[in-house]
Amino acid sequence: MSRLDASELAIRLGREAEAVCRHYLSSGHRAGRYWLVGDVRNNPGRSMFVRLTGSESGKGAAGKWSDASTGEHGDLLDVIRETLGLADFRDVAEEARRFLALPHPQPEKTRTPTGSTSSMAFGSPEASRRLFAMAQPISGTLAEIYLHGRAITSLSGTAALRYHPRCYYRPDAHSPTEIRPALVAAVTDLAGNQTGVHRTWLAPDGSGKAPVETPRRAMGDLLGHAVRFGAADEVLAAGEGIETVLSPRQVLPRMPMLAALSAAHLAALLFPPSLRRLYVIKDRDPAGDGARDSLVARAASLGIEAISLTPREGDFNDDLRRFGVDSLITGLKDQLHPEDVRRFLEG
Missing domain, CATH: 3.40.1360.10 (Dna Topoisomerase Vi A Subunit; Chain: A, domain 2)
Structure with a gap:
């Protein structure tokens, strides 16, 4: 991931600084314009403070934090990395995107294959609902074969799972869009309203996950839902x-x-x-x-x-x-x- 991508993620996290703190630094609490917590690993205390308001970048930016006890400082990407124990920055960035429900880069406009998802506003709850509606029950599909291969053979009561034979996958902003089969899962709130969707791209024969770098991705409003x-x-x-x-x-x-x-x-x-x-x-x-x-x-x-x-x-x-x-x-x-x-x- 480029430095620009990291900077943009940090800015977007800063816009939601209090939500990020409540999520990843749950041992702390708000005090005026700051979130107070023990340290960046979410231990109780008051040594570390996170700015909840401020500019988008620079010394006083929202999301910037300092630990008075250790002298450590950083941004909210560092908070995600430390609280979850993530070593690879790709994992940090993916978790940040999941939290923010950011869309993956939208494919350039091309001729839309039948049943594809290229015309959707990726990342929105509405896009997730449309994708799930376009998918089909998993019985007799590659999704069922995939789950059976994982010894999951009893699928009663799994209406939240569907199969999409031509689900778009784009490795990154600079790569062409691919079309792959996928297991599609609806993310819903407590009232049963769909707020997001999770996709697991599959191998062409359903024998496993697709041989791609990130075979699992989610989009939509995920926080608190499942x-x-x-x-x-x-x-x-x-x-x-x-x-x-x-x-x-x-x-x-x-x-x-x-x-x-x-x-x-x-x-x-x-x-x-x-x-x-x-x-x-x-x-x-x-x-x-x-x-x-x-x-x-x-x-x-x-x-x-x-x-x-x-x-x-x-x-x-x-x-x-x-x-x-x-x-x-x-x-x-x-x-x-x-x-x-x-x-x-x-x-």
């Missing part, structure tokens, strides 16, 4: 990735679940007002531990019982594929509340 499987009431399970969430759902098909699409978005999840028990589907990923801890703490502060579901391997899809359904049932039975074992696993 890809939902079932309507949440008193009990809900929440995780990051779609396949990670669909894996325990193979043995808990009646338990409402959702995929927040990233650790940061999982931390910002909005809770249904009736929720009293939240299962957090964990990945063994140190970069996401802070975000999940933040979600658990926020749930507890609202009187919601929060229980972590921990896989044996890297994530629950790894467990499902390596050890099978029976092992997954045994592992989950030991972690669920007894009431939910009777209701969702044995009922």
Whole structure:
């Protein structure tokens, strides 16, 4: 990514400085024109302050921060990098784009293939709704083949997933647009209104993800929302990735679940007002531990019982594929509340 791209992302984050701080620096609080927090890694305290207002660039720009204790300083891209433990700047930039729901560079106007998405205003909730409407049910498609290859074979209650055979993919602003098949997932709010969409581009035979640098991308209004499987009431399970969430759902098909699409978005999840028990589907990923801890703490502060579901391997899809359904049932039975074992696993 060029320096100009980084500068533009920092400016756009600065325009939403308070929202960025509430999302990634949740241990802090607002004090006048600043956000106060312990440090750039979101520890409690008052040593670090972030400007919430100011010019777009320069010394007093919104989003600029300093830590009086360590002398560290930077911008909101540094905040994203440190709070999520990201090493590669591409990952930092992708997370910033996800947070801002920025559109990927729009393809130049060309002849529009049938069923394509080139004419959409990429990044807007309306564009995401139109893309999802153009997709088809996954039964009998490459999307189903792809999920079956991940040992996800029970797909009841997955109306949030569809298949698009000719979904646009553009590697970067300087590359031509490609047309590839994709698994398309609707992102919705608590009321069920679609606010965004997630795409997983697939290999031509459905045997895996497409051989591209970023086979997964989201667009639209994502913050606080998710890809939902079932309507949440008193009990809900929440995780990051779609396949990670669909894996325990193979043995808990009646338990409402959702995929927040990233650790940061999982931390910002909005809770249904009736929720009293939240299962957090964990990945063994140190970069996401802070975000999940933040979600658990926020749930507890609202009187919601929060229980972590921990896989044996890297994530629950790894467990499902390596050890099978029976092992997954045994592992989950030991972690669920007894009431939910009777209701969702044995009922």
